[in-house]
Structures are given as C-alpha cells and as structure tokens.
Amino acid sequence: MIRMESLREQLIDRIKTLQILPTLDGVVEKLFSILDDKDSSFRDLNDVIKYDQAISSKVISIANSAYYSRGVEILSLQRAMITIGYEEVKNIVTCMLFVENILKELKLRPDLLMELWKHSVHVACAARVLAGRIFTEDPQKVFTVALLHDIGKVILYMVVRDAYSELVRDAVSKGKSLNKVEIARFGTDHEELGYILSVKWRFPEEFTQVIKHHHDGAVLEKYQPLLKLVRAADRFSTASTHDADPEAFILLKEREEIMKEVQKIMNFFQLNGHETN
Ligand SMILES: [Fe+2]
Ligand SMILES: [Fe+2]
Numbered sequence: 442m443i444r445m446e447s448l449r450e451q452l453i454d455r456i457k458t459l460q461i462l463p464t465l466d467g468v469v470e471k472l473f474s475i476l477d478d479k480d481s482s483f484r485d486l487n488d489v490i491k492y493d494q495a496i497s498s499k500v501i502s503i504a505n506s507a508y509y510s511r512g513v514e515i516l517s518l519q520r521a522m523i524t525i526g527y528e529e530v531k532n533i534v535t536c537m538l539f540v541e542n543i544l545k546e547l548k549l550r551p552d553l554l555m556e557l558w559k560h561s562v563h564v565a566c567a568a569r570v571l572a573g574r575i576f577t578e579d580p581q582k583v584f585t586v587a588l589l590h591d592i593g594k595v596i597l598y599m600v601v602r603d604a605y606s607e608l609v610r611d612a613v614s615k616g617k618s619l620n621k622v623e624i625a626r627f628g629t630d631h632e633e634l635g636y637i638l639s640v641k642w643r644f645p646e647e648f649t650q651v652i653k654h655h656h657d658g659a660v661l662e663k664y665q666p667l668l669k670l671v672r673a674a675d676r677f678s679t680a681s682t683h684d685a686d687p688e689a690f691i692l693l694k695e696r697e698e699i700m701k702e703v704q705k706i707m708n709f710f711q712l713n714g715h716e717t718n
Pocket of ligand 1: 590631655656
C-alpha cells in the first residue's frame with residue numbers, strides 16, 4: 442500500500458516538474474482560446490500562426506497536398522487557409538499542437554506516441570462527426586477536447602512506459618476497465634493525471650472536467666452534452682461490440698466517413714498510422 446501511494450506521488454510530481462512548450466510561450470495558450478471560441482475569425486487565427494514558422498509551413502504544405510491541390514502552387518499562409526477552409530485549419534492546428542508541442546516535446550517513444558496519437562485522432566474524428574449530426578455542441582470544440590481526453594496517459598507512458606503499454610493492451614483485450622486496473626497498480630488513473638495536467642496547462646474548465654470524468658461520467662449537468670459525445674466516440678473507437686444508444690448507431694453509420702477523416706489526418710502528419718479495425 443505504501444509503495445503504491447509513493448508511485449502515485451511520483452506520477453503527480455512528474456507533472457509538476459514537466460516543462461513543455463518552451464519555444465512558443467504564450468502562443469499556445471492564445472491558440473487554444475481561439476480554437477475553443479466558435480466566434481473566433483479567420484483573421485484571429487491568421488494573426489497568431491503567421492508568426493510561427495512550423496505551423497505556417499505545415500498549413501501551406503497541406504494546402505498543396507493531394508487532398509486540396511488544384512494544380513496551382515500555394516505559397517502564402519493566407520491563400521493556404523482559404524484553400525483548406527477555416528474549420529479544417531483549426532483541426533490541423535489543434536493536431537499540430539498536440540503532436541509537436543505535447544507528444545514530441547515530451548519525447549515519448551515513437552511506438553507509444555503512435556499508440557496514443559492514433560486513438561486520440563480516432564476519437565476526435567468520431568466525436569466531431571457525431572457533433573455534426575446531433576447539434577448539441579460546436580463540432581470544433583468537440584474535436585479539440587476529444588483529441589485531448591486521454592492526455593493523462595502521456596504521464597504513464599513517460600514514467601511507466603512498457604509496463605503501461607502492456608497494461609493497456611491487456612485491459613482492452615480482456616474487456617477490463619482501464620481505470621480500475623491503473624488504480625490497482627499505480628494508485629491513480631489517467632483521468633486524475635490528465636486533470637492535474639490540464640489544470641497546470643490552463644485548459645478551459647469544460648476541457649478539464651471532461652478529461653477528469655470521461656470514464657466515470659460524473660460531470661456537472663452543464664458539461665453532460667459535451668461529455669456524452671466524447672464518451673460515445675471513445676467507446677466506438679475501442680469496443681468491438683457497440684451499445685444500443687442513438688450515438689453508437691450514428692457512429693456506426695458514419696464509420697466510413699470517420700475512417701476517411703482519420704486517414705487524412707494521419708497522412709497530413711505523415712506518421713504513417715494505419716487503422717487496423
Ligand atoms: Fe480514457
Ligand atoms: Fe480514450
């Protein structure tokens with residue numbers, strides 16, 4: 442018992458000492474608030490990312506990719522954003538922040554990074570498509586929070602590495618609740634760690650609440666619609682059998698579109714992730 446308690450402390454301490462996003466300073470925080478605000482404009486986003494070379498050049502290269510190219514080479518950020526479309530650029534920037542500024546910055550091992558990245562993109566795309574059908578929440582916000590819902594796993598992948606990866610696979614294949622297994626083993630779970638991390642990084646409150654409760658479901662009434670979308674998408678991406686609620690039905694029906702979106706994002710980031718299910 443004492444050992445487990447110290448493991449929990451060790452994991453939480455790791456969050457406290459975690460340093461990321463050193464290069465971008467205030468840019469990331471500003472970006473998250475633009476991405477989260479459905480009244481933000483094309484110009485707001487342009488004003489922030491034009492100063493960031495990595496993001497600008499990625500957006501331009503995606504505008505020139507086979508998905509959007511109309512045979513005319515695109516050289517400016519503004520042109521690229523018009524070609525891709527505002528909502529789509531927001532998705533790309535969100536993914537970039539997640540991959541470049543969180544996953545890569547924390548130096549996760551490539552296979553572990555890929556494991557988490559694939560699951561996160563799958564849930565994000567499914568949740569966004571679902572939000573587009575149900576109309577309870579802004580699909581863009583849903584995409585962002587769904588992409589980040591398992592952020593607490595980053596800490597476990599960093600500190601416990603292989604043993605954690607094995608534990609995840611074992612829990613999924615045996616249909617066990619991952620959180621219960623984590624608590625039994627580490628005295629904490631990826632919900633609690635994700636919550637502490639998201640508060641440290643000053644994510645909006647509804648994000649921190651969804652991250653904290655995406656398995657136990659215990660959020661305040663006002664966050665329920667958002668949580669419901671993320672939970673349905675999360676179950677859809679991991680379960681082989683599907684429940685009977687309307688969300689699961691919609692997701693199943695839209696499966697092809699969701700997989701196309703997932704593949705597109707994977708290609709954009711050239712992380713060569715092939716969904717197997
Ligand atoms: Fe989770
Ligand atoms: Fe998940």
